Amino acid sequence: xxxxxxxxxxDVEAVTLxxxxxxxxxxxQAVVDDWIDAYTGDxxxxxxxxxxxxxxxxxxKGMVTAxxxxxxxxxxxxxxxxxxxxxxxxxxxxxxxxxxxKRFRSHFCEFVSVLVAQCQNCVIFDGxxxxxxxxxxxxxxxSRVRAFRHTCTLAAVKxxxxxxxxxxxxxxxxxxxxxxxxxxxxxxxxxxxxPRLDRIQRKISELQDRKCxxxxxxxxxxxxxxxxxxxxxxxxxxxxxxxxxxxxxxxxSSVFLNDSYLKYVGWMMHDKQPDVRLKCVLGLQxxxxxxxxxxxxxxxxxxxxxxxxxxxxKDHEVAIQAMRLLMVISxxxxxxxxPDDHKNVFQFVYCSxxxxxxxxxxxxxxxxxxxxxxxxxxxxxxxxxxxxxxLHQHVLYLVDSLWDSxxxxxxxxxxxxxxxxxxxxxxxxxLSSAEEAFVIELILASVRQAAEGPPLSGRGAGKKVINTKxxxxxxxxxTKLTEHFIKVLPELLSKYSEDAEKLASLLKIPQYFxxxxxxxxxxxxxxxxxHTDAGLLEAAARSYQSLCAQDLPWHSLARPSFDRxxxxxxxxxSDVLIAHNYQLQMWDSSAGTPLLYTPDPxxxxxxxxxxxxHVFTSPEQDTHSSKDGxxxxxxxxxxxxxxxxxxxxxxxxxxxxxxxLFKQYVKFYNDFGxxxxxxxxxxxxxxxxxxxxxxxxCLQQLYLRLKQEQDRGNTCSSRVQTYSSIKELARRFSLTFxxxxxKSRESLAMIHRDGIEFVFKGFxxxxxxxxxxxxxxxxxxxxxxxxxxxxxxxxxxxxxxKFAGEQVINNREESWMPLIYYRASLxxxxxxxxxxxxxxxxxxxxxxxxxxxxxxxxxxxxSEGMNSQQITSxxxxxxxxxxxxVGDKYHGQELFQHQDxxxxxxxxxxxxxxxxxxxxxxxxxxxxxxxxxxxxxxxxIDG
Numbered sequence: 051x052x053x054x055x056x057x058x059x060x061d062v063e064a065v066t067l068x069x070x071x072x073x074x075x076x077x078x079q080a081v082v083d084d085w086i087d088a089y090t091g092d093x094x095x096x097x098x099x100x101x102x103x104x105x106x107x108x109x110x111k112g113m114v115t116a117x118x119x120x121x122x123x124x125x126x127x128x129x130x131x132x133x134x135x136x137x138x139x140x141x142x143x144x145x146x147x148x149x150x151x152k153r154f155r156s157h158f159c160e161f162v163s164v165l166v167a168q169c170q171n172c173v174i175f176d177g178x179x180x181x182x183x184x185x186x187x188x189x190x191x192x193s194r195v196r197a198f199r200h201t202c203t204l205a206a207v208k209x210x211x212x213x214x215x216x217x218x219x220x221x222x223x224x225x226x227x228x229x230x231x232x233x234x235x236x237x238x239x240x241x242x243x244x245p246r247l248d249r250i251q252r253k254i255s256e257l258q259d260r261k262c263x264x265x266x267x268x269x270x271x272x273x274x275x276x277x278x279x280x281x282x283x284x285x286x287x288x289x290x291x292x293x294x295x296x297x298x299x300x301x302x303s304s305v306f307l308n309d310s311y312l313k314y315v316g317w318m319m320h321d322k323q324p325d326v327r328l329k330c331v332l333g334l335q336x337x338x339x340x341x342x343x344x345x346x347x348x349x350x351x352x353x354x355x356x357x358x359x360x361x362x363x364k365d366h367e368v369a370i371q372a373m374r375l376l377m378v379i380s381x382x383x384x385x386x387x388x389p390d391d392h393k394n395v396f397q398f399v400y401c402s403x404x405x406x407x408x409x410x411x412x413x414x415x416x417x418x419x420x421x422x423x424x425x426x427x428x429x430x431x432x433x434x435x436x437x438x439x440x441l442h443q444h445v446l447y448l449v450d451s452l453w454d455s456x457x458x459x460x461x462x463x464x465x466x467x468x469x470x471x472x473x474x475x476x477x478x479x480x481l482s483s484a485e486e487a488f489v490i491e492l493i494l495a496s497v498r499q500a501a502e503g504p505p506l507s508g509r510g511a512g513k514k515v516i517n518t519k520x521x522x523x524x525x526x527x528x529t530k531l532t533e534h535f536i537k538v539l540p541e542l543l544s545k546y547s548e549d550a551e552k553l554a555s556l557l558k559i560p561q562y563f564x565x566x567x568x569x570x571x572x573x574x575x576x577x578x579x580x581h582t583d584a585g586l587l588e589a590a591a592r593s594y595q596s597l598c599a600q601d602l603p604w605h606s607l608a609r610p611s612f613d614r615x616x617x618x619x620x621x622x623x624s625d626v627l628i629a630h631n632y633q634l635q636m637w638d639s640s641a642g643t644p645l646l647y648t649p650d651p652x653x654x655x656x657x658x659x660x661x662x663x664h665v666f667t668s669p670e671q672d673t674h675s676s677k678d679g680x681x682x683x684x685x686x687x688x689x690x691x692x693x694x695x696x697x698x699x700x701x702x703x704x705x706x707x708x709x710x711l712f713k714q715y716v717k718f719y720n721d722f723g724x725x726x727x728x729x730x731x732x733x734x735x736x737x738x739x740x741x742x743x744x745x746x747x748c749l750q751q752l753y754l755r756l757k758q759e760q761d762r763g764n765t766c767s768s769r770v771q772t773y774s775s776i777k778e779l780a781r782r783f784s785l786t787f788x789x790x791x792x793k794s795r796e797s798l799a800m801i802h803r804d805g806i807e808f809v810f811k812g813f814x815x816x817x818x819x820x821x822x823x824x825x826x827x828x829x830x831x832x833x834x835x836x837x838x839x840x841x842x843x844x845x846x847x848x849x850x851x852k853f854a855g856e857q858v859i860n861n862r863e864e865s866w867m868p869l870i871y872y873r874a875s876l877x878x879x880x881x882x883x884x885x886x887x888x889x890x891x892x893x894x895x896x897x898x899x900x901x902x903x904x905x906x907x908x909x910x911x912x913s914e915g916m917n918s919q920q921i922t923s924x925x926x927x928x929x930x931x932x933x934x935x936v937g938d939k940y941h942g943q944e945l946f947q948h949q950d951x952x953x954x955x956x957x958x959x960x961x962x963x964x965x966x967x968x969x970x971x972x973x974x975x976x977x978x979x980x981x982x983x984x985x986x987x988x989x990x991i992d993g
Contacts, residue, residue: 067103071157078161082168089173097179101186107158108190108201109142142197144204145286159208166212170219175260180267183209188274196284203287206275207294213268214302220261227254265305280314285323292318292326296333303342309349316353324365331360331371338378350379350386358391366403373398373409377416392417425465428456432492433485445488449495460496461527463534467493470542483549490546490555497535500527501562525564532564613664617690620660624693627702654703658710661694665722666714684721691722695729705733705740712748716779717771730786734797742797745783746804752776753827773826780833787837798837802846805831810853821865828872835875843876850876 070081089096143154166174173179187209190202231250280291295314299306319330334357337346357379360372376395380387387395396417398410436448449460459465469481469489481489503516503524516524539559546552571594578590598612627649649657665687695711697703708729715726734741752771771779787794805827813822838846854869 066106067099067161068106071103071107071161072154078157078164079168082161082164085165086168086173089179093173093178097182100183104186104190104202104205107143107205108195108197110197142201144197144200159204162205162208163212163215166209166216170216174216175263184267184270184274188271191275191279199279199282200284200287203275203279203282204290206271207290210268210271210276211294211297211301213264213271214298217261217264217268217302217305220257220264224254224257224261227257268305280318285321285326288318288321288323288326289329292329292333296330296337299333300336300340303340303345307337307342307345312346312349316349316356319353319356319360324363324368327360327363327365328368328371331357331368331375335371335375335378338375338382343382347383350383354386358395361395361398361406366406369403370406370409373406373413377409377413380413380417425459425462426469428459429466429469429489429492430485433488436488437484445491446495446498449492449499453499460492461500461530463493463496463531463538466496467534467538467542470545471538487552487555490552494555494558497531497559497562500524500531528562528564531562535559535563616660617664617686620657620664620690621693623657624697628696628700631700631702649702654707657694657697657703658707661690662710665691665694666718688722688725691725695725698729699732699736701736705737705744706747708733708744709748709751712745712783713752713771713779715782716775719782727786730783734786738794738797739800742800743804746801749776749780749783749830750808750827752779753824753830757824777830777833780830784834784837791837791839794837795839795842798834799842799846801834802831802838803849806846806850806853813853821863821869825865826868828868832872832875835872838876847873847876 067081067085070077085096085099088099143151143158146154169179184206187202187206190198191206193199193202227250231247231254234247234250276291276295279287280295282288282291292315295306295311299311315330315333318326321327321330337343357372357375361369361376363369363372373395376387380392396410396414399407399414401407401410432448436445452460466489470486501524503520539556542556543553546556574590574593578587581587667687691711694703695708698705698708711726711729715723715730718726730741730745733744753776756771756773756776787798791798809822809824809827809831811822811824835843835846850873
């Protein structure tokens with residue numbers, strides 16, 4: 051094997067037949083010619099090379115020596131050779147994997163064929179070469195070693211196939227010589243050459259003898275190899291035998307195509323291996339396609355049931371090819387398959403395996419083609435009658451006369467139009483132009499008869515009153531012709547676009563189309579009213595949906611109905627959820643456990659998506675043109691929003707689901723401001739802290755969305771609110787807390803606390819002094835500072851210092867300006883906070899600190915780690931920045947009033963506060979009024 055790998059890579063020069071075959075087929079014929087020359091010179095040595103070739107192809111490493119070959123004196127010596135060379139070599143070339151060894155198999159088979167073909171006119175009839183070779187292959191194919199058995203069986207059957215070709219060539223030569231002899235014999239006696247006749251006669255006899263000799267060799271191989279190996283335990287050997295047997299039957303049918311050989315194929319169709327069954331089916335397909343299939347009648351009758359049952363084979367490929375075999379049999383043998391057989395086979399169009407189903411569909415279609423030929427024959431009879439008749443040319447009357455007896459033919463519009471279309475299968479059956487014109491008139495008359503019915507002029511005393519059954523049949527026929535001609539008529543119009551007469555008749559057909567779908571809607575409505583089955587109702591709903599598809603012209607008419615249904619469904623669902631929630635509240639605990647129900651997250655998201663899509667629509671999306679229409683639409687949207695807000699207020703939905711509503715508070719204030727504000731107040735009454743978290747979530751989501759769009763460079767998107775609009779929304783939210791600051795202490799503290807944590811999340815104070823990415827959010831957060839009590843501002847400021855240390859506090863860079871704004875809102879008075887609100891912050895760019903202007907006087911402020919000079923300096927920087935942004939409007943005005951911090955205040959702010967301490971620090975044991983002056987000493991920080 052290692053040597054073979056070297057040969058494959060071209061490392062060693064090929065000197066044996068095995069090496070030549072292993073290297074490819076390029077020099078195959080030249081090598082065979084060289085071997086024939088060597089055989090002519092020394093046949094024993096050349097034959098020894100050939101025997102060694104088959105031994106090596108079997109994977110045997112041993113060699114046949116001249117002594118072993120020359121000492122044989124019969125079959126006993128040959129058996130001894132097999133015993134000496136039997137080796138359990140494991141793998142051998144025919145079963146090795148890889149492209150190289152797959153090619154080797156084809157090269158091996160081709161070598162045997164080329165060898166016999168090149169020897170057929172010389173050494174093949176010497177009585178020595180083939181006799182010795184057949185004896186060797188017969189012995190080796192009967193070996194107990196698989197490698198010998200497999201390789202030599204393949205070589206033997208390929209040798210027989212090659213001999214079949216030789217026998218066919220001899221048969222052709224015999225026939226030619228026989229005709230030549232008959233021609234010579236037919237000449238006059240005076241011109242007849244007796245020596246030539248004798249020579250031709252001798253040649254015929256010689257050819258017949260050679261043919262007989264070849265057939266004897268073929269019979270020897272068949273009996274010595276095939277009959278022993280076609281039931282071998284190795285499935286590959288059985289498959290080889292079946293494949294070659296069908297080849298012999300097809301090529302040399304005069305000898306092999308009879309029941310004596312066909313029975314082996316029939317038996318092996320029951321083989322347990324699918325490859326063997328497949329070879330049998332494929333071989334039979336080729337045999338039934340041949341003209342000599344009449345020789346297989348007895349075989350067909352005997353094994354028909356087996357061939358039909360193989361369509362149910364567990365191997366898909368065998369089942370598919372069995373279906374094709376039945377298709378071929380049906381075409382070549384008309385009466386073999388009965389109508390019941392066809393019916394059973396055609397059922398495979400519904401099987402789950404698509405290739406088998408498509409094969410069955412092809413079988414069904416080909417079978418239907420015969421029906422088309424029958425239609426064509428009947429139409430030709432009508433054409434003949436119509437053209438030969440000289441009375442009149444009224445096709446309408448002809449159709450009316452045939453309607454009761456030949457209605458099935460006249461309403462077979464598929465068959466009739468197939469006669470006109472260009473893909474007619476048989477060109478010799480194509481219609482002439484006059485015949486096509488008659489078929490078009492016949493179609494038009496049948497369409498009119500189906501759509502309108504009799505009577506015609508002169509037939510019948512008056513218009514016939516049709517009953518319900520006839521009316522239903524007429525509607526069905528009209529529907530069928532509409533469905534058919536809508537698809538086919540464009541192709542017919544394209545074909546006859548240049549023929550005015552035919553085109554005029556075709557253009558009349560659409561007059562009888564069923565364009566009104568009202569009857570379908572009536573039937574659907576009756577079905578829905580009569581039945582309660584879920585499957586039927588779903589089917590009816592989908593039918594209604596298909597009638598209102600977007601690509602249909604009446605979709606625009608159905609769209610308002612869709613909207614009304616959506617809105618009604620939403621209102622009904624909201625009412626059910628609220629009613630269920632009310633029942634839970636009224637549940638008597640003594641009656642048992644209540645049936646809890648919470649809408650799943652998917653349903654909650656669906657409800658929110660509906661509100662966002664149908665309520666918060668921009669004015670340019672409003673399709674109503676009249677004032678009344680706009681008012682009606684606004685009323686509808688307010689009802690939808692109110693229903694959704696009730697779900698939140700009644701705790702059917704989580705309070706966080708109101709976030710999207712609160713985002714629209716400013717944008718849609720004129721339309722829905724009262725509803726959203728009332729919802730906000732109700733949620734605050736339910737849970738002040740959770741309501742505040744919802745507001746924080748709303749502002750942070752808007753801010754993050756704005757930052758993302760700014761990072762992408764998309765600052766003009768209408769879907770994203772600007773920085774100033776978010777700041778305005780925060781201001782509106784702060785106004786909803788009212789004047790009673792005592793009630794909102796914890797909520798406002800939580801808003802500031804979460805805002806500070808949001809800005810400084812993950813921030814580490816470094817020497818580079820980089821500001822947090824979300825620091826501009828502090829400007830939005832400053833809108834809530836005015837609602838804080840004075841001691842709470844100090845507490846919040848202390849909490850801020852935990853995140854922004856002394857180094858950050860003293861930073862004067864432009865990127866830190868929002869921190870200065872926010873700190874000023876906590877430390878300053880209302881006048882300073884009003885000044886901050888005039889700052890425009892639609893972009894991330896912060897005001898510059900250059901061009902400082904004169905600042906107002908500031909009184910000394912004592913704070914933790916800060917003297918009055920530092921505070922005054924910071925306020926001056928802050929005021930300078932404001933003057934730069936707003937101009938001289940506040941020039942000379944004092945933004946901050948002097949604020950005295952007592953020593954007690956300093957004590958309060960010295961210790962760092964935790965998140966829990968911040969919450970507790972805002973809870974006082976003393977009841978405070980908004981009008982009272984609050985001192986820091988009244989706040990119990992330790993709780």
